[in-house]
Amino acid sequence: MRYRKIPDESIRRLPVYLRGLLYFAETGAKGVSSEKLADFLHFNPAQIRKDFSYFGYFGIRGVGYDVNTLIKQTRNILKLGNKHKTALIGAGNLGKAILAYPGFGVYGFEILAVFDSDQAKIGKKISGRTVEDVSNLRTLKKRGISLGIVATPAPAAQQVADALVDAGITGILNFAPHHLIVPKKVKVITIDIAMELGRLPYYA
Amino acid sequence: MRYRKIPDESIRRLPVYLRGLLYFAETGAKGVSSEKLADFLHFNPAQIRKDFSYFGYFGIRGVGYDVNTLIKQTRNILKLGNKHKTALIGAGNLGKAILAYPGFGVYGFEILAVFDSDQAKIGKKISGRTVEDVSNLRTLKKRGISLGIVATPAPAAQQVADALVDAGITGILNFAPHHLIVPKKVKVITIDIAMELGRLPYYA
DNA sequence: CGCTGTGAATCATTTCACAGCC
DNA sequence: GGCTGTGAAATGATTCACAGCG
Structure with a gap:
């Protein structure tokens, strides 16, 4: 075996x-x-x-x-032994919920950086992290961040994914309702909440 | 076929x-x-x-x-033709994100009621809905609500699911990291966000 | 001709059932 | 004796390949 x-x-x-x-x-x-x-x-x-x-x-x-x-x-x-430095992109409602979600800590994920494209949000603090401009994503490599959580609207998701790949990320957890195209070496896991709910009435 | x-x-x-x-x-x-x-x-x-x-x-x-x-x-x-009256249980961060999430509308889900067990939250308004006491779940049947979204911590989830089943719900979207036991006629779809992230480092 | 609809073939996963070992 | 570890069997899902039809 x-x-x-x-x-x-x-x-x-x-x-x-x-x-x-x-x-x-x-x-x-x-x-x-x-x-x-x-x-x-x-x-x-x-x-x-x-x-x-x-x-x-x-x-x-x-x-x-x-x-x-x-x-x-x-x-x-599962390689959960050491801490995993993670960046969150998208500081909207979903992003905030992700930041507040205790489950990540249990598996050793540390969300060290938060990015958004909305000027009104950039510079503000959320759950103790300062929101950075999404154009700074390329700093991730230097900071040793290797995982990304995409919590943006669908139209921005592919662009963000491209930037994450450029920044040397190895895995993406994608909440945007959009299929991300990335190199084979990068693993994408997509969670589409509405899609899951969409099949619930079928069984009723 | x-x-x-x-x-x-x-x-x-x-x-x-x-x-x-x-x-x-x-x-x-x-x-x-x-x-x-x-x-x-x-x-x-x-x-x-x-x-x-x-x-x-x-x-x-x-x-x-x-x-x-x-x-x-x-x-x-998928039986998405008509609107689906839905209740949300858990008005924490995840619950708030769910309420703000536009995806539900697309598939015809209307979140008509929000419940929580925290006295500090009950009576407050979130996204235009007044948070109700979780002990009022049995009113769902009267209100024609047939789907439930569980966004509570794990320990409360089974109890909430039981109450939802008693209230005649036919489907549950479960965000709590816990396996829900319900009668066969009720369909449960569980989304465990940390669990999905938990397998990401394996592929790195 | 081109694309659907679908049996048949392939491929993958799950479950069984038991040999092997503590 | 009892539970693991695993080939083999059963089940299930995907893909192929083409008949059927507009």
């Missing part, structure tokens, strides 16, 4: 596993089996075992997994 | 197709082929044709699709 191609879907599940494991750690559990974790997260136990097995042997047969070890290993796999 | 089970993935793509079609309509295009739409959205043309074919014959062989007809049909399939 060790040599096989790892499905993207497995990577998608790892952060979910991590959350489950953090929950078990909180409750004071030392060990956990794939079945207990699966029950908690509503997954299939075999899938959990297989997903982890792509990356190594983390469990003990007949016993299960050590919670803290598996947390550490999962963080390793 | 008509009789087959429709993959969830197809439903997930329909709102994306709709956005592409709206773009073509804006540019004044009368007709569009599966290939042109696929180019624009970065999909496979056969997939687009197959996805639509689950629901009927919408195209003309040798010609393509009529943009406006296909928009109407897609809206029909």
